[in-house]
Amino acid sequence: MNTPVEALxxxxxxxxxxxxxxxxxxxxxxYNPATGAVARLVPYxxxxxxxxxxxxxxxxxxxxxxxxxxxxARVMQKFLQLMQEHQKELxxxxxxxxxxxxxxxxxxVQRGIEVIxxxxxxxxxxxxxxxxxxxxxxxxxxVRQPVGVCAGITPFNFPAMVPLWMFPVAIACGNxxxxxxxxKVPSCSVRxxxxxxxxxxxxxxxxxxxxxxxxxxxxxxxxGVSAVSFVGSTPIARHIYETCARNGKRVQAxxxxxxxxxVLPDADIEFTADALIGAGYGSxxxxxxxxxxxxxxxxxxxxxxxxxxxxxxxxxxxxxxxxGVDMGPLxxxxxxxxxxxxxxxxxxxxxxxxxxxxEFVVKGHENGFFLGTTLFDNVKPAMGIYKxxxxxxxxxxxxxxxxxxxxxxVNSNPYANGTAIFTESGGAARRFENEIQVGMVGVNVPIxxxxxxxxxxxWKNSLFGDLHVHGTEGVKFYTRTKVVTTRWPHQDTPAPGFxxxxxx
Numbered sequence: 001m002n003t004p005v006e007a008l009x010x011x012x013x014x015x016x017x018x019x020x021x022x023x024x025x026x027x028x029x030x031y032n033p034a035t036g037a038v039a040r041l042v043p044y045x046x047x048x049x050x051x052x053x054x055x056x057x058x059x060x061x062x063x064x065x066x067x068x069x070x071x072x073a074r075v076m077q078k079f080l081q082l083m084q085e086h087q088k089e090l091x092x093x094x095x096x097x098x099x100x101x102x103x104x105x106x107x108x109v110q111r112g113i114e115v116i117x118x119x120x121x122x123x124x125x126x127x128x129x130x131x132x133x134x135x136x137x138x139x140x141x142x143v144r145q146p147v148g149v150c151a152g153i154t155p156f157n158f159p160a161m162v163p164l165w166m167f168p169v170a171i172a173c174g175n176x177x178x179x180x181x182x183x184k185v186p187s188c189s190v191r192x193x194x195x196x197x198x199x200x201x202x203x204x205x206x207x208x209x210x211x212x213x214x215x216x217x218x219x220x221x222x223x224g225v226s227a228v229s230f231v232g233s234t235p236i237a238r239h240i241y242e243t244c245a246r247n248g249k250r251v252q253a254x255x256x257x258x259x260x261x262x263v264l265p266d267a268d269i270e271f272t273a274d275a276l277i278g279a280g281y282g283s284x285x286x287x288x289x290x291x292x293x294x295x296x297x298x299x300x301x302x303x304x305x306x307x308x309x310x311x312x313x314x315x316x317x318x319x320x321x322x323x324g325v326d327m328g329p330l331x332x333x334x335x336x337x338x339x340x341x342x343x344x345x346x347x348x349x350x351x352x353x354x355x356x357x358x359e360f361v362v363k364g365h366e367n368g369f370f371l372g373t374t375l376f377d378n379v380k381p382a383m384g385i386y387k388x389x390x391x392x393x394x395x396x397x398x399x400x401x402x403x404x405x406x407x408x409x410v411n412s413n414p415y416a417n418g419t420a421i422f423t424e425s426g427g428a429a430r431r432f433e434n435e436i437q438v439g440m441v442g443v444n445v446p447i448x449x450x451x452x453x454x455x456x457x458x459w460k461n462s463l464f465g466d467l468h469v470h471g472t473e474g475v476k477f478y479t480r481t482k483v484v485t486t487r488w489p490h491q492d493t494p495a496p497g498f499x500x501x502x503x504x
Contacts, residue, residue: 008038008039008040008041009040009041010027010040010041010042010043011030011040011041011042011043011186011187011190011210012043012190013043013045013049013053013190013207013208013209013210014189014190014193014194014206014207014208015049015052015053015056015207015208015209016052016056016059016060016203016204016207017197017202017203017204018203019190021043022043022045022046022048022049025043025044025045025046025049026043026044026046027041027042027043027044028041028042028043028044028183028210028212029041029042030042030097030183030184030185030186030187031097031184031331031332031369032096032097032099033097033098033099033328033329033330033331033332033368033369034099034318034319034320034321034328034329034365034368034369035319035365035367035368036333036365036367036368036369037367039096039097040187042183042186042210043210044183044210044211044212044214044215045180045209045210045211045214045215045218046211046214046215046218047214047218049209049211049215050178050209050211050215050218050219050222051218051222051224053178053207053209054149054178054222054224054225055224056203056204056207057149057176057177057178057204057205057207057224058148058149058176058224059204060176060202060203060204060205061146061148061149061175061176063202064171064174064175064176064202064205065145065146065174065175066174067174069122069123069126069172069174070123072122072171072172072174073119073120073121073122073123073172074200075199075200075201076116076119076120076122076168076171076172076199077120078199078200079116079168079195079196079199079201080113080116080117080120081199082195082198082199083109083112083113083116083192083195084113086191086195087106087109087110087113088106089191090105090109090160090188090191090192091105091106091108091109091160092105092321093159093160093187093188093191094108094109094158094159094160094185094188095320095321095328096187097159097184097185097186097187097188098156098157098159098184098185098286098320098328098331099284099320099328099329099330099331099368099369100283100284100286100320100328101283101320101325101326101327101328102320102321104282104283104320104328105160105320108158108160108161109160109161111161111449111452112158112160112161112162112163112164112165113164114451114452115164115165115168115169115452115470116164116168117452118168118169118452118453118470118471119168119169119171119172120172122172122173122475125472125475126144126173126475126479128141128142128143128144128481129141129142130142134485135487137487137488137489137490138485138486138487139485139486139487140483140484140485140486141483141484141486142481142482142483142484143481143482143484144173144475144479144480144481144482145174145479145480145482146173146174146175146478146479146480147175147226147227147250147478147479147480148175148176148224148226148227149175149176149177149178149224149225149226150166150170150175150176150177150178150225150226150227150228150229150478151177151178151179151180151219151225151227151228151229152166152167152170152177152178152179152180152228152229152230153180153216153219153228153229153230153231153232153240154166154179154180154181154182154189154230154231154232155182155231155232155288156182156184156185156286156331157283157286157287157288157331158287159181159182159185159187159188159189160188160189160192162231163179163181163188163189163192164192165229165231165456165469165470165474166179166229166469166470166474167179167206169470169474169475169478170227170229170474170478171201171205171206173475173478173479174479175227175478176204176205176206176207177205177206177207178207178208178209178219178225179193179206179207179208179209180208180209180210180211180215180216180219181208181210183210183211183212184331184332185331186208186210189208190208193206193207193208216240220240220243220244220247220249221243221247223247225249226249226250227249227250227251227477227478228240228244228249228250228251228252228253229251229252229253229469229477230251230252230253230254231254231288231469232254232255232256233255233256233389234255234256234389234415234461234462235255236255237253237254237255237256237463237464238253238255238461238464240253240464241253241464241465250477251464251465252457252463252464252465252466252467252468252469252477253463253464253465254288254417254456254457254458254462254463254464254469255415255458255461255462255463255464256288256389256415256417256461256462257288257289257290257292257389257415257417257418257458257462258292258293258386258387258388258389258413258415258417259289259290259291259292259293259415259417259418259419259420260291260293260294260295260406260409260410260413260419260420261275261276261279261291261293261294261295261419261420261421261422261446262295262297262403262406262407262410262419262420262421262422262432263276263294263295263296263297263300263304263421263422263423264297264298264300264403264421264422264423264425264428265297265298265299265300266423266424266425266428267300267422267423267424267444268422268424269300269303269304269307270307271422271444272304272422273304273307273308273311274311275422275444275445275446276291276294276308276395276446277308277311277312277315278446278447279291279420279446279447280292280294280393280395281312281315281326281327281373281393281395282326282327283327283328284327284328284329284330284371284392284393285339285390285391285392285393285394285395286330286331286391286392287447288417289417289418289440289447289448289449290391290447291395291420291446291447292389292390292394292395292396293379293386293396293397293398294308294395294396294397294398295397295398295399295400295406295409295410296397296398296399296400297400297401297402297403297405297406298400298401298402301397301399304397305354305375305377305397308354308375308395308397309354309355309375312355312373312374312375312395313355313373315327315373317360317362317370317372317373318362318365319362319365319368327373327393329362329365329368329369329370329371330369330370330371330392330393331369332369333369335369335391335392336369336370336371336392338392339371339390339391339392339393339394340358340371342384342385342388342390342392342394343356343357343358343374343394344358345383345384345385346376346379346383346384346385346394346396349380349383349384349385350380350383351376351377351378351379351380351383351385351396352376352377352378353374353375353376354375354376354377355372355373355374355375356372356374357371357372357373357374357393357394358371358372358374359372360372371392371393372393373393373395374393374394374395375394375395375396375397376394376395376396376397377396377397377399378397378399379396379397379398380398381398381409381412386398389415403428403431403432407431407432407435407436410436410437410438411435411436411437414460414461415458415460415461415462416437416438416439416458416459416460416461416462417438417439417440417458417459417462417463418438418439418440418441418442418447418448418449418458419436419438419440419441419442419448420441420442420443420444420445420446420447420448421433421441421442421443421444422444423443423444429443429444437459437460438458438459439457439458439459439462439463439468440456440457440458450471452470452471453471453472454471454472455467455468455469455470455471455472455473455474456468456469456470456471457469457473
C-alpha cells in the first residue's frame, strides 16, 4: 500500500544554514522509481523564496570573500572528510530517488568527491601572475577575485555528482552559492549542505532551493545572481544561456548529447562489446555521457551486433538496491513512456529491432518505471532515433565503410559532448583524436569523463558558454581577473602627459 500523503516526509530547502519549508509553498512528489510509489514531498520555491536565498548568500558574501584562501581550503578539507564518511548514505539517497544501482551511485558520488579534493588546492589555483619592469619602474600583476553570488541548476541523473561539479569550486574561490537541484532528486543536495555546515561553512554561503520552471525563471531574472551554471537538455541550456546574457550574467550551460562510439575492424571485439554495453545501458542510459550511437566500420558490424545482442539480453534488471542488478528503472513513468515511444518510432522508421525491451516487467516491482534493454541495427542518420537524444536504455548501430565516413558522420551531428574510438591502430586513433569535433574523446575508453583536475564540457549544441565545469576552467568561470599596473615614482619621475601612455 502507498503511504498516505499526509504521512510522507518533506525534503526541506536549505537557506541561511537552516532547513526551511516555506509556508504555503506548492508541493511536489518525489517517487521511488523501483516501486512507482510516492516516497516523499518537496516544496517548490517561488520568486520570494529564491530572493530569500539570494539575500542570504549576499549577506554571507563579504566575510567569505575576504577569508584567506587557506582558511577556505581548510573548511573544504573537513567537508571532504565528511563526504567520504557519508558516501554510502549519499549513494543510497541517489538510488532511492533516481533508481540507479547502488554501485553506480557510489561511483558517481566518488567522482563528485574528487572535485572537492581538487578544490582543496584553491590557494595554489588562485595564484596570479607577476611581471617586473614591464616599463621603466613599472610592474604588473594579476589577481583572481570571486564574481559574487552564483547559482547552479542541476539535472536528475546525478543527484550528487553534478552539484559537486559546481558549488565546491565556486565556494572555494570565495563566492557564495544557491543550488537548485532537480525536484525529482532533492535529498542529496540538502544532505550535502548539512555536511558542509558541519565542516564549518558559514551560514548563507551555500543555499538549496527546490522547484520547477518558476524557480528557474526567478534565478535567471534575479539581479543579485552574478553567474549561473547549468546541466540539462539543449533547449533549456540555450534558453538559460540567452536569458542570462540578456540579464548580464556569466553563464555556462551544458546541454544534451548524442555520443558516438566508432568501432574499427581491428578492435578487440569482446572488450569493445563489454565497454559499449556498460556505456549504453549503465544507469539505464540516463547519462549525458552515455554511448547511444555505435558507428560500426566495415567488417566490424556483424560480429559486433551479434555480441551486443547476446550481452544486452543478459543484463540483469531490477531495483537498484538489489545485489547483482546491472540496471535499474528510469526516473519516472513519463520518461519511461517517452523512451518507449522512441522504440516505437524506430520500428516505424525501418530500423532493425534486434532487442526489444518494451514489454519488460520486474516481478515484484510491476509498478516500477522499468524498461528493458533495446538494440537497433541499420539505423540511418535521417531517423528520429538517431537525431534525438533518447536518454534511455536504447543503443543504436549505424554502419559505414571507412574511418573517414565515421569521422564525417560524427562531425555532422549537432551534438558534440563525448565520443570514443575502439581500435588497436595508433595511427587511426591519432587521426580520430585530431579530426573529431567533439569536446571529450576516449580512445578505447567508452565514457571519457575527465578527472576532476581537468574540465568537463562539450562543443556545439552540447555547450553554451565559453568555459567548462570544474577543473581549471571552473576556477576561471567562478573568478574574474583583475590586472594591476603599479609605479612608485621618485621625485625626478616625469609626470604623465596627455598622450596614450607607452611602457618602454
